[in-house]
Amino acid sequence: MxxxxxxxxxxxxxxxxxxxxxxxxxxxxxxxxxxxxxxxxxxxxxxxxxxxxxxxxxxxxxxxxxxxxxRPVIERPGKIICIGRNYAAHAREGGAEPLDYPDVFMRGANSLVAHGESLVRPRCSDKFDYEGELAFVIGRRARHVSREDAYAVIAGYSVFNEGSVRDYQRKATQWTMGKNFDGTGGFGPDLVTPDELPAGAEGLRLTTTLNGRLMQDGNTRDFIFPVAQVVVILTEAMTLEPGDVVLTGTPAGVGYARNPPVFLKPGDVVEVTIETVGTLRNTVRDEA
Incomplete structure (x- = not known):
């Protein structure tokens, strides 16, 4: 459904x-x-x-x-948990080798934008970048979950564009500022229940296009930390609650790593498509 x-x-x-x-x-x-x-x-x-x-x-x-x-699929999640550098090729395009343990950081609900709405390029930066990602939503309270039970806590999957303000992401050792500008994270259009997808949403092609040009072309089979492992790792530390959202990382092809770099500007159209999950479409506007 x-x-x-x-x-x-x-x-x-x-x-x-x-x-x-x-x-x-x-x-x-x-x-x-x-x-x-x-x-x-x-x-x-x-x-x-x-x-x-x-x-x-x-x-x-x-x-x-x-x-x-x-509206955003989940408008006010209790937590939005992000898994960084979860594709080896993306880690390397940013100058890092694949990790043995994931980078984990958080986003806030004010950063969310619905399918069909505009992502907001902030006043203070022109280094606004796209990141197409698979998202999953927690459906049951979960702590210390085994890998065998991990899929049972997931209510469904969706599409996310984790818009990132790159210069602010790198102002400090933590990425929080660059990942939490208001109106920078597209989320939607649908929550797709697990019965409609392969287990763990594995083997799904993910693409991002910018004004019709293919920028990212990855597959969820290339996760360093697959969905079940992410659930295990997170619930070692924290209780996941129904409605929490987990973002699983982006494949190679982001704008900042290109030569020359490609950043989002007003009027751009960004589409993130995940096979059998759907297409998230957002335009870009400047902050008022």
Whole structure:
């Protein structure tokens, strides 16, 4: 199943994508929550109820996608946890050898932007870069999870563009500033449940295009730390909660590593596509 958080003239709602259309699930079952975040927090039984509503939705519940606006899949995650340098080729293009233990850092919810909305290039820098990534969302409270049980804690997968302000990323030894400017992280359009994908979303092609030009072309089979291992590593240290978002790293081809470097500018169109998961499309604008 594919769930989206959308905004219509009637207000925020939970939608499902099927048969080439987007359906308002609250028209089918008004007791359902108004977005993917509270749906995931509500647990597997609520998600199953939403899936049944999607399967029974009629034409009366179909949304006009030209007038609906997407919201970030999860608008206010408790945690957004990022795995850095998770593709060997990307690590090397940045001048580092692949790691034995992942770089782990955090993003804040204010950095999130929905599918179809504009990423914001900040006033203070013109070094704004793209990073296409697979994201997964936690569906069950999890601590000290074994590799065998790791997939059971995942509610679904989505697409992320982890926009990074490169000069601020390198002002200190920690990357937090460069990864947390407001409006720099595209997220969406859908949460795709695990039954629609290979286990751990393995073997999926990931591409990023900039104004139609192919910039990144990777595959999730090339993760240094696959999804299950990431869950194991994170839950050694912290409790993962329903609605937490984990970003799995970006493949080679980012803008700063090119010669000459390529950075995002107003009017650019960036599309991140992950095979069978979907396409996240964002334009770029300058900060007001």
């Amino acid at each position: 594919r769930f989206s958080s959308v905004r219509t003239a009637q207000g925020d709602t939970l939608a499902a994508r099927r048969d080439g259309g987007l359906y308002d699930l609250r028209r089918v079952d008004p007791s359902l929550p108004d977005g993917v975040g509270p749906l995931v927090v509500g647990g597997p039984e609520l998600m199953e109820r939403a899936a049944k509503a999607a399967e029974s939705a009629t034409a009366a519940a179909r949304l006009d996608e030209s007038s609906a606006r997407y």
